[in-house]
Amino acid sequence: MDIIVCIKQVPETTQVRINPATNTLIREGVKAIINPFDTYAIEEAVRLKERFGGKTTVISMGPPQAEEALREAMAMGLDEAVLLTDRAFAGSDTLATSYIVSCAIEKLTPFDLILCGKQASDGDTAQVGPGISTHLDIPQVTYVKKIREVGNSYALVERMTEEGYEILKVALPALLTVVKEINEPRIPSLRGMMRAKRAQVLCWKAQDISADSGRIGLDGSPTQVVKIFTPPPRKGGQIFEGETSDIVEKLVELLKDQI
Amino acid sequence: MDYQLTEQQKMIQELCRRIAKEKIQPIAADLDKKGEFPKEIIELLAQSDLFAIFIPAEYDGALELPAGQKVGGVLDLCIATEELSRACGGTAVCYAASALGTFPIVLYGNEEQKKKYLPFIASGKKLVAFGLTEPEAGSDASAIKTTAKKAGDFYVLNGTKHFITNGGDAEIYTIIAMTDKSKGARGASAFIVEKGTPGFSFGKEEDKLGIRASITRELIFNDCKIPKENLLGREGLGFIMTMKTFDISRPGVAAQAVGIAQGALDLTVRYAKERHQFGKAISSFQGIQWMLADMATQIEAARALVYSVARNIDSGKTDVVKESAMAKVFASDTAMRVTTDCLQIYGGYGYMKDYPIEKYMRDAKITQIYEGTNQIQRNIIAIQLIKETAK
Amino acid sequence: MPIHIIAEKCTGCRLCIKACPLNAIKIIEKKAVIELDLCNLCGACVDACKLNAIILEKTTRHTLDATRYSGVWVFAEQKKGKVQSVAFELLFKGRQLAEKLNTDLSAVILGEKLEEEIQELIWHGADNVYVVEDKQLANFQDEPYTNALVELIKKYKPGIVLCGATSIGRALISRVAVRIKTGLTADCTGLDIDSDSAILLQTRPAFGGNIMATIITPNHRPQMATVRHKVFPEGSTDMKRKGKIIREKFDGRLLLSRTKLLDIIEEVESTVNLTEADIIVSGGRGMGGAQNFKILEELAYVLGGAMGASRAAVDSDWMAYSHQVGQTGKTVCPKIYIACGISGQIQHLVGMQSSKIIVAINKDPDAPIFKVATYGIVGDLFEIVPALTKRFREILKK
Incomplete structure (x- = not known):
C-alpha cells in the first residue's frame, strides 16, 4: 500500500503573543511546526505502513525551511520526502496550491492513498485537500475519524459529521482528510530522528513537476487580498474585583433578566 | 549556554524535553500523589530508544565507542536525565537507575553476559536495578551481610537488600554479596540475578518524602540459587566494581539534581512574573531578582561541572573519582538550595500541594543522600586531595 | 519576482514592516528589502506604503466578461x-x-x-x-x-x-x-x-x-x-x-459515486448543542484539569446552558473537540457567554466575540479576554463559579 501524506509547516500559534502597540501577532521567536492536524495524517500513514507494508512519501509546499517539517515527518516513520519550493509558487491561493501539489503527486503515481490533515491551523480553509483530489480526479472522504478496513481496491472509513459519523466505502486510490480523533501521533524515536537527519529530501521546482506557469503563484490564484486591517477591538466593559460574595451578587443582578 | 553538544546529544535533549513536557509534566503531580511507577512513560522512553544511549552499538545500543573503550554515553545519559527531571525527578530516577544497574555489566561483564543481557536492556524491554544497600550497611557499604556461597555450579544467596530503586519493577538485578566474609571489603562479589529466580522475593515498599514515582523496595534472598555464570568479573572484586560504577553514575545523580533545580526555577520565574503584590509583579522587586539571578548562576555552574565530568568519562578517562564526587555534591546541594528558595518565592502558595513547587523540594532532597551521601562524597574528595599532595 | 521595491522612492519609513504579517521586510541601508522566501505576496505592504514604493505585479491571462x-x-x-x-x-x-x-x-x-x-x-x-x-x-x-x-x-x-x-x-x-x-x-x-x-x-x-x-x-x-x-x-x-x-x-x-454511504450513526453524546445554546459556560487552560470542569457543568445545568471549551482545554484532552469554541472549533453567538480560565487568544475570540454578553473570570488581570468582556471578574474561578452556581440556583429555584 503506497501512501502520500501532504503536510504544511505553520507557525506555532498556541502561545501567540500580541504586540499591544500594533495589536498584531509577534512572530519573532515563534517556532515553525508541522500543522498539528497533519501529524494525525502522518501517524495514520505510519500505522498503515506497519500493517500493510508499502512505501510512504511525505510532501510539502513551502519555503526552503519547510524541509525541517519533512524531516520531522520522516523521524516519525515516513520513508521519503519531497519539498515543493520555488519562488514562482509564492502567492498561491488554495486553487494554485492544490494544483501544484497535485502536479507533484502525478509524478509520484501510482499510489493507493493520499492523507491530509483536515485543515491547516494558520489558514483554516480546509480547501487544499479536496482541491488536490479534484485536480487528480479521485474520490475523497473528509473528516475521517477512523479507517476501519483497507482492502485491495477500497477503504472502509468513518467520517465525522456534526451529529455523529457516517460509514463510507471509498474506492482506491482516494484522498482522505483526517481529524484528531483518528489516533494519537507518536513521539519520534532517537533512531528515527537520526535516520531522518541523514535522509535525502527531494526538492522540486515548478518545471520539475511540469506545472503550468499561468496556474501557479499569484498569477494562478483567482483570489486576491485587497486589504489587511486590525479589527477594532470590542470594547471591554466593567471590571469587578474584591470580595467573591459582592461580585456574585452584582453579577447575578446584571444577568438574571437575560436568563 | 552552548555546550557544543553532538548532533545525537542535541536530539536526545530535544526528545527528552518533549517527552517531559508533553507526557510527564501533565501526570507528574498524580504520580507523586499515588506513589505510582510510571509504566507508560518507561515504555515510551524505551520506544524512543533512550535505554539504548548508554549501551554500545555492538549490543544493539546506540552508543558508538572508540576502540578499546568499554563505557561511554555518560553525557548523553546526563542530558536525558536532566531533561526528564525538569518535569519529574521520580520518573527520571526510574530511568537513570536502570543505567546504574547496567554499568557493572558494561564494565565487567564477559562477552556471554553482555550478549545475553544488554540487547534487552537497550530495547527497554528489561529494566535494571542495582542492589548494594542493606539495613545495617548504608554509608558503610563494607558492612553488608548478604552472602553468596558457592555450591557446585551455583551460588546460593541469602540476605536482604533495602531501599532498592526499581525493586520489583526491574527484571535484572546487579547484586553485591559477600563471597568471603573473612576478607572484609575484599570478600565482596557482584552477581546478576533475574527476577523470578526461586528464593528471590520482594519485601517492603517504602513510602518516601520525594521521588515518589519511583518504587523503592526490599529485595529478599532466601537460599536463592543462581548459576555460577552470573558472577560478574571475579570473586572479591565486588567493591572495586561498585566504586568504579559510582564514579560513572554519580554525574547522572548530579544531572538529576540540575534538572530538578532547573525545573523549579523555570516555574518560579514564570510565577514571579504572574504574581502581583503591592500593585506590581513580584519579579520587579530587586530582592526577588537577586534570588533568581543567584539560582540561575548556581544551576549553570552545576551543569557546567556535571557536563565536564561526563565528557571526561566519555573520552576514556578512568580516574574521575574526585571530579565525579564534586559534581554530585555541588549539583545536589545546589538543587536543595534552589528548590528551597523557589518555594520561598512562591510564599504561602508554595507550601501548598496544589502548587507544583513543593514537589521539587521534596524530590531534590534525595540527591544529597543516595549514591553516597554528600558527607561521604566530601570524604572522597578530601582523600583524593590529600593523596595528590602526597605524591 | 512579482513584488519589488523602488529604491528611489523608499525612505526607510518602516510602515511596510509594521504592516507585514510575515516579518518578511527588513531595512538594509535605510531601504526596505523584502525577504522573498518569507513573503507570500499578500500585498499588505503595498497598501501601507504612502510613497507607492512597493510594486506588486500580477498578470492576468483571462479576460472575463x-x-x-x-x-x-x-x-x-x-x-x-x-x-x-x-x-x-x-x-x-x-x-x-x-x-x-x-x-x-x-x-x-x-x-x-x-x-x-x-x-x-x-x-x-x-x-x-x-x-x-x-x-x-x-x-x-x-x-x-x-x-x-x-x-x-x-x-x-x-x-x-x-x-x-x-x-x-x-x-x-x-x-x-x-x-x-x-x-x-x-x-x-x-x-x-x-x-x-x-x-x-x-x-x-x-x-x-x-x-x-x-x-x-x-x-x-x-x-x-x-x-x-x-x-x-x-x-x-x-x-x-x-x-x-x-x-x-x-x-x-x-450522479455516480466512487464512495458509497453505508450508514449514518448519530451519537447523542457528541451532539453538544453548542451553536444553538443561549447560554454557554466555557473553560480554558485555567481550569487546570478535566475533573475541574464539573463546577462549570453545574453552573451550565443551573442556567440551562451548554458547555464550551477553549482550544487549550481541548488539546489537553480535558474536553471533547465537539465543545471547542473558536476559529478551529465552533462559532457561537449566545446571549450570555461565561469564559472561565480562558485567557482570550484571538483564535478563541473570533469564535465567541459576537455573543451579546461576555462574562470573563480569570485571575490574570492582564488577560486579553477582559478586553472583550462585558463583565470581567479578576479572581479565582474556583471560588467564584461555585458561588455563582449557588446564587443562581436560589434565584432560579432549580
Whole structure:
C-alpha cells in the first residue's frame, strides 16, 4: 500500500503573543511546526505502513525551511520526502496550491492513498485537500475519524459529521482528510530522528513537476487580498474585583433578566 | 549556554524535553500523589530508544565507542536525565537507575553476559536495578551481610537488600554479596540475578518524602540459587566494581539534581512574573531578582561541572573519582538550595500541594543522600586531595 | 519576482514592516528589502506604503466578461430532507448582497422529496430555487453533489455562490471551486459589495493572528465564499413571498459515486448543542484539569446552558473537540457567554466575540479576554463559579 501524506509547516500559534502597540501577532521567536492536524495524517500513514507494508512519501509546499517539517515527518516513520519550493509558487491561493501539489503527486503515481490533515491551523480553509483530489480526479472522504478496513481496491472509513459519523466505502486510490480523533501521533524515536537527519529530501521546482506557469503563484490564484486591517477591538466593559460574595451578587443582578 | 553538544546529544535533549513536557509534566503531580511507577512513560522512553544511549552499538545500543573503550554515553545519559527531571525527578530516577544497574555489566561483564543481557536492556524491554544497600550497611557499604556461597555450579544467596530503586519493577538485578566474609571489603562479589529466580522475593515498599514515582523496595534472598555464570568479573572484586560504577553514575545523580533545580526555577520565574503584590509583579522587586539571578548562576555552574565530568568519562578517562564526587555534591546541594528558595518565592502558595513547587523540594532532597551521601562524597574528595599532595 | 521595491522612492519609513504579517521586510541601508522566501505576496505592504514604493505585479491571462454572470446563489444544505439553518443565515446575508447588486437571490437544493423545504427557502428570501431531486442525492456524497452543482453553475452562471462552512459544505464547495477554476474564500466573517466595481468583498481572519483580510476574486466567476454557522443571523420569514422553482434533471452517470454511504450513526453524546445554546459556560487552560470542569457543568445545568471549551482545554484532552469554541472549533453567538480560565487568544475570540454578553473570570488581570468582556471578574474561578452556581440556583429555584 503506497501512501502520500501532504503536510504544511505553520507557525506555532498556541502561545501567540500580541504586540499591544500594533495589536498584531509577534512572530519573532515563534517556532515553525508541522500543522498539528497533519501529524494525525502522518501517524495514520505510519500505522498503515506497519500493517500493510508499502512505501510512504511525505510532501510539502513551502519555503526552503519547510524541509525541517519533512524531516520531522520522516523521524516519525515516513520513508521519503519531497519539498515543493520555488519562488514562482509564492502567492498561491488554495486553487494554485492544490494544483501544484497535485502536479507533484502525478509524478509520484501510482499510489493507493493520499492523507491530509483536515485543515491547516494558520489558514483554516480546509480547501487544499479536496482541491488536490479534484485536480487528480479521485474520490475523497473528509473528516475521517477512523479507517476501519483497507482492502485491495477500497477503504472502509468513518467520517465525522456534526451529529455523529457516517460509514463510507471509498474506492482506491482516494484522498482522505483526517481529524484528531483518528489516533494519537507518536513521539519520534532517537533512531528515527537520526535516520531522518541523514535522509535525502527531494526538492522540486515548478518545471520539475511540469506545472503550468499561468496556474501557479499569484498569477494562478483567482483570489486576491485587497486589504489587511486590525479589527477594532470590542470594547471591554466593567471590571469587578474584591470580595467573591459582592461580585456574585452584582453579577447575578446584571444577568438574571437575560436568563 | 552552548555546550557544543553532538548532533545525537542535541536530539536526545530535544526528545527528552518533549517527552517531559508533553507526557510527564501533565501526570507528574498524580504520580507523586499515588506513589505510582510510571509504566507508560518507561515504555515510551524505551520506544524512543533512550535505554539504548548508554549501551554500545555492538549490543544493539546506540552508543558508538572508540576502540578499546568499554563505557561511554555518560553525557548523553546526563542530558536525558536532566531533561526528564525538569518535569519529574521520580520518573527520571526510574530511568537513570536502570543505567546504574547496567554499568557493572558494561564494565565487567564477559562477552556471554553482555550478549545475553544488554540487547534487552537497550530495547527497554528489561529494566535494571542495582542492589548494594542493606539495613545495617548504608554509608558503610563494607558492612553488608548478604552472602553468596558457592555450591557446585551455583551460588546460593541469602540476605536482604533495602531501599532498592526499581525493586520489583526491574527484571535484572546487579547484586553485591559477600563471597568471603573473612576478607572484609575484599570478600565482596557482584552477581546478576533475574527476577523470578526461586528464593528471590520482594519485601517492603517504602513510602518516601520525594521521588515518589519511583518504587523503592526490599529485595529478599532466601537460599536463592543462581548459576555460577552470573558472577560478574571475579570473586572479591565486588567493591572495586561498585566504586568504579559510582564514579560513572554519580554525574547522572548530579544531572538529576540540575534538572530538578532547573525545573523549579523555570516555574518560579514564570510565577514571579504572574504574581502581583503591592500593585506590581513580584519579579520587579530587586530582592526577588537577586534570588533568581543567584539560582540561575548556581544551576549553570552545576551543569557546567556535571557536563565536564561526563565528557571526561566519555573520552576514556578512568580516574574521575574526585571530579565525579564534586559534581554530585555541588549539583545536589545546589538543587536543595534552589528548590528551597523557589518555594520561598512562591510564599504561602508554595507550601501548598496544589502548587507544583513543593514537589521539587521534596524530590531534590534525595540527591544529597543516595549514591553516597554528600558527607561521604566530601570524604572522597578530601582523600583524593590529600593523596595528590602526597605524591 | 512579482513584488519589488523602488529604491528611489523608499525612505526607510518602516510602515511596510509594521504592516507585514510575515516579518518578511527588513531595512538594509535605510531601504526596505523584502525577504522573498518569507513573503507570500499578500500585498499588505503595498497598501501601507504612502510613497507607492512597493510594486506588486500580477498578470492576468483571462479576460472575463463579468456581465455574463449574475445573481447571488446560496447552497441550501439539507440533512434528512431538512434544510440546515446555516442556509437561512446565508439567505439573510444573500438578500442584502442581491439588493445592493440589484439582482436575484437564488437557493440551490439537492436531495430527494424536498417540497416543503423549497417553500421555506422562498419564505426566507429566495427569488428562485434551483432543485435537483434524485435518489442518488438523498444524502450528501462528494462526487454526485459536486457534479450537480458544477453543471448548474455552468448552465446558469451565477455571479456569487455562498455555502455554509459545515463539514458537508467545506468538502463540497472546495471541489466545485476547483472544477470551475474560480476563487473560494473560507469562513468569511463579513461579506459586502464594493460599490464601484460591484465585486464581492470577502473578509476573514488571516495569518492566524489578530488581523483581518479582505479578499476578492476579481477576474473569475462565480465568486465563491463559505460562512460558518451563526456568523450571520437568520432573517425573519415572510410566508407571503412568492418565488420561482426551477427543476433540473441530470443523467444518471453524472450522479455516480466512487464512495458509497453505508450508514449514518448519530451519537447523542457528541451532539453538544453548542451553536444553538443561549447560554454557554466555557473553560480554558485555567481550569487546570478535566475533573475541574464539573463546577462549570453545574453552573451550565443551573442556567440551562451548554458547555464550551477553549482550544487549550481541548488539546489537553480535558474536553471533547465537539465543545471547542473558536476559529478551529465552533462559532457561537449566545446571549450570555461565561469564559472561565480562558485567557482570550484571538483564535478563541473570533469564535465567541459576537455573543451579546461576555462574562470573563480569570485571575490574570492582564488577560486579553477582559478586553472583550462585558463583565470581567479578576479572581479565582474556583471560588467564584461555585458561588455563582449557588446564587443562581436560589434565584432560579432549580
